[in-house]
Amino acid sequence: MKRTIRSFAVAVAAALTLSACGGSDTSTDSADGASDEPSSDGGTVAVAYDLGGRGDGGFNDLAYAGAAAAAEAQGAEVTEATAQETDTDQDRAARLELMAESGANPVVTVGYLYATALTEVAPKYPDTWFAIVDDATVDQPNVVGLTFAANEGSFLVGAVAALESETGSVGFIGGVDTELINEFEAGFVAGVEAADDSVEVSSSYLTQPPDFAGFNDPTRGLESANGLYDASADIVFAAAGGSNAGVFDAAESAGTKVIGVDSDQYETTEAPLNEVIISSMLKRVDVGVQTFIESVADGSVEAGERRFDLSTEGVGYSTSGDMLSEETISAVDALAEQVISGEITVPTTVG
Template sequence: MRQISKLTRVAVGVASLALAATACGGTSTDSGSGDSTESKGSLGLAIAYDIGGKGDQSFNDAAYAGLQKAQKEFGYKTADVEPNEGETDADKEQRLSSLAKQGYNPVIGVGFVYGPAMEAVAAKYPKTTFGIVDSEVKGDNVASLVFAEQEASYLAGVAAAKATKTNTVGFVGGVDIPLIHKFEAGFEQGVTDTNSKVKVISQYLTQTAEEGGFSSPDKGKAAAEGQIEKNADVLYAAAGLSGQGVIEAAAKAKVWAIGVDSDQYKQAALASYKSYILTSALKDVGGAVYSLAKSVEDGKPLTGTQVFDLKVNGVGLSESNPEFAKVAGLTDAVAKAKEEIIDGTIKVKTE
């Protein structure tokens, strides 16, 4: 049976890692030869990005922040590799194999799309520790880094319900898949529990990731504009790079946006819209990446399912925008909801 363990403490804070995320850094471009022989070099952490790549100011950049912290603390060589448009599982498998063969350890696939590839590659490189974000993969040398996205989204729902003046808020999901359903379910529950009179308009951009749901700001912008036309004045996007379009549309219409994964109020690329980013549902991808790297460096690699939730500060809600504290009752409502989720009074739905 796969062992499921819960970290007692996330190694780094969500906010500090989000601040560290930037759009620069090394990229490994070497390709593997199919040989499963592992290098005995002293290379460190390597990450392979999800759709949208580095510079999304969200999910991937949070992972890169974790890599930066590990690189600085451990003083070793790291690598981060971009995905290709329309690539196959075989392409992902080659990428992970190449990193393991070169001697990087651990090797982390950022995103559930790496699931099939990682299951195949991990068996070929038993001396390498692998990690996957947002998916569970079996393997004695694999750590599945998963999050309670629904809990952070519940808090985002509380914020939306407190901030709306039209009693209509919007949710934009990148791709219609179970992972994003968790964001939607938590958000809707948080809204309803806070104010049952508030209506939630939900929309998914695409049915599959290949259609660009996580990588098309234009699609996000169009969806947001449609929801704004329907009177939504708070918009929450769980859509990767596409969420930038949602934030842009919200700022243009002078309504609230709620960011995701990283503290998007603090992202340099979104600075011109920051006044309209009320808060962000945080997901400490960087902390998870760093934690796995540290476990390998300490000679005690994490394996099995590692759950990052509110109890370990693996998810949360940002309060960076000074306007957050000015919304009547919002700070107290979020604090109360967080406490009740942690003690089990509130059971947050995942569907």
């Protein structure tokens, strides 16, 4: 497992670095969110991003990496649009309708916030395929829900935190207190307990629904992390989207460590700040998006939920920077095998 995880981290980091620097020639992003260039013979793939947009070094960039890889293979173009903090469901629906009206097929929506809008829009465009990342509630014959066993990946980094902690205290920061992010916390807490049940876990959420700014507020991330570090935590797992940047800054100032999320954030964060990131919980949104687009192209696509877990390498953890001991890696890999075999069932809720 160790070799597989490392090879994935390096490959995706390269794609994310290109993404953060402005993308590739297959990408367009006009003011209204739709491509203003003629489609190639391969058609157009559309991506509607979550808060933070492309360049976030994580969730959204992974979606772009998957879309760009599939589009390049098909000779297609990628058109993009980014969510705003002030968006309503009507705004999101209008964005998706614009993409579908422009002829994009398929359309990928990044994040569960698009669920209500997609439920409204998908029936209007029955010949267009849509995917939604991190949601499986949209029951339409032309919608695929791409979900990931975040609890399983978080379980692994929980074990990492417990085994690498020197103070016996670790922390969790969630961007917004939602069911999805609770799944990250549940897995993390279970992983800590599995590796060393004497280690204490403190948790904090940056915002409560309907305020979703916690996914893109580095200042709040910094303040929350400072509180955990001041209370003796020496490693914090941050599942807070763009707010993770603030957590990294707090760790650098405190001389402590962080576990990143979604992408290998050691590779996507500039040095020397990346030296605070000992691992990341990898959620392979890129693979999910690429698989979906390819299935539309070859006609094998089927509506419904498509879940990616440890057994399919849909989630995992990174070892970039060589900051984890060999003992920790061996122990975590052994726990991963127990999850895959069914010997360990990782909870999805806390408590």
